[in-house]
Amino acid sequence: YSFCTLLKLSQPMIMTRFLATLALPISMFCDFNCDLGAADFCDGKTSSYSCSPYAPTPKDDWKTVRTNLITSLFGNSTLPERVTPDFIETSNVTKHFFNCGCLTRGTCTPEECSLSIQQTKLVFTIKEGDLVLNSTIFLTGNSSGIAVENVPVEGPVAFPPFPRPAKQGDTLVIFHNGHAQPCDVCESDHTGVIDYINQLGYDAMQVQMPLFQCNYNSTFGCKHSAFEPFQQKGYKTMRFFLEPVVLAINYAKSILKYKNIAMVGLSGGGWTTTMMGGIDPRLNLTIPVAGSIPCDFAHSSWDFEQKCNNDWAQTCNYTCLYTLAALESHRASVQVIHEQDPCCFHGCGRHARIQEYNRWVQSQAEGAFITSPTVGNVHEVNERDRVIIATLIDKLRRGGVTKSDISNLPFNTLYQW
Numbered sequence: 001y002s003f004c005t006l007l008k009l010s011q012p013m014i015m016t017r018f019l020a021t022l023a024l025p026i027s028m029f030c031d032f033n034c035d036l037g038a039a040d041f042c043d044g045k046t047s048s049y050s051c052s053p054y055a056p057t058p059k060d061d062w063k064t065v066r067t068n069l070i071t072s073l074f075g076n077s078t079l080p081e082r083v084t085p086d087f088i089e090t091s092n093v094t095k096h097f098f099n100c101g102c103l104t105r106g107t108c109t110p111e112e113c114s115l116s117i118q119q120t121k122l123v124f125t126i127k128e129g130d131l132v133l134n135s136t137i138f139l140t141g142n143s144s145g146i147a148v149e150n151v152p153v154e155g156p157v158a159f160p161p162f163p164r165p166a167k168q169g170d171t172l173v174i175f176h177n178g179h180a181q182p183c184d185v186c187e188s189d190h191t192g193v194i195d196y197i198n199q200l201g202y203d204a205m206q207v208q209m210p211l212f213q214c215n216y217n218s219t220f221g222c223k224h225s226a227f228e229p230f231q232q233k234g235y236k237t238m239r240f241f242l243e244p245v246v247l248a249i250n251y252a253k254s255i256l257k258y259k260n261i262a263m264v265g266l267s268g269g270g271w272t273t274t275m276m277g278g279i280d281p282r283l284n285l286t287i288p289v290a291g292s293i294p295c296d297f298a299h300s301s302w303d304f305e306q307k308c309n310n311d312w313a314q315t316c317n318y319t320c321l322y323t324l325a326a327l328e329s330h331r332a333s334v335q336v337i338h339e340q341d342p343c344c345f346h347g348c349g350r351h352a353r354i355q356e357y358n359r360w361v362q363s364q365a366e367g368a369f370i371t372s373p374t375v376g377n378v379h380e381v382n383e384r385d386r387v388i389i390a391t392l393i394d395k396l397r398r399g400g401v402t403k404s405d406i407s408n409l410p411f412n413t414l415y416q417w
Helices: 003-009 012-021 062-074 193-200 224-232 239-254 268-279 311-315 318-325 351-364 383-397 403-407
Strands: 087-096 114-128 131-140 171-176 203-207 260-266 285-289 332-338 368-374
Touching: 062 239, 062 268, 062 311, 062 318, 114 239, 131 193, 131 239, 171 193, 171 239, 171 268, 171 383, 193 203, 193 260, 193 383, 203 239, 239 260, 239 268, 260 268, 260 383, 268 285, 268 318, 268 332, 285 383, 318 332, 318 351, 318 368, 332 383, 332 403, 351 368, 368 383, 368 403, 383 403
Parallel strands: 171 203, 171 260, 260 285, 285 332, 332 368
Antiparallel strands: 087 114, 114 131, 131 203
């Protein structure tokens, strides 16, 4: 293969960081390669630089597959039922609004674009054998009636003259921010997506990866490979990735009484969203962003928990997970990827194969499923993604997301680019 092809098939994030340390962008060496040809196909049997053996899509009854998957992940055939957090604290915190243009010119300060709001911190202790880790979750409310106005670059900062604090609604959005960096700094809204969801008018929960940010553990550092020795001993290590979300849903349903719950995630958070869509039908809507691709596509930047040869993936591969996320008629899953994502799961050069697995998944599911690549060359929740997210959550709140709804999403390059 050419150097550019090898670069694309190598660890993209690692290569990007390595070149960044030299102040050398990848674009100095080659443009994004959209057409990898045969190098983009994995046959499920051969191990190579960007392929690993993977299991075929199961042929059992889909609900049986879900039960088998849950058993593979947790060691039990049902999801954890615990409701009460091990620690809960509600306090006033400073919320920084992300729509202050004056910050870009230095004509206002972050403090001027901030407001004291109520935030609830939930901590669940997750145990597997002698391995015990805490998972921190933050809950913030609808801020649409109190948020700062869209501030121009010259300022001044202004808030609504008659603020209207909102009561809890019937729809909760869980956002998982994945492998956020710096990984050892505790932040409750790393990218501004929580602020965006709150300003749309929805309550939001922020969930983080095990060992990352507020879940940082100095014993292990920010390395999910630290779980591997425990998994080799027979520990169900995937519970540290998924059980916090299950428990958050238990709390949201049983204590807070939310009617609708949607989940959105970026990167490793998109992977978590994909997994949760597969195992928990209480999620009416899942929107993983740059979170996965079927195992027959070449890809090498899988983290420990995501690999196609994991035990859970032998029970239910990614195509299987997509099916389970839209299995019931009241559910929908929209897989957002980016055309030229420099990290993970790009869309360009893959449209025909993406449409092929979309047709197969939709043939198996009663709900709605689609992959929506958007124009983008940055690994993030971009502005087009945000419009899709807002559109779908509004549809959910108004009665549910249908197959017709997802076939008309904006910015889907499978049909418009």
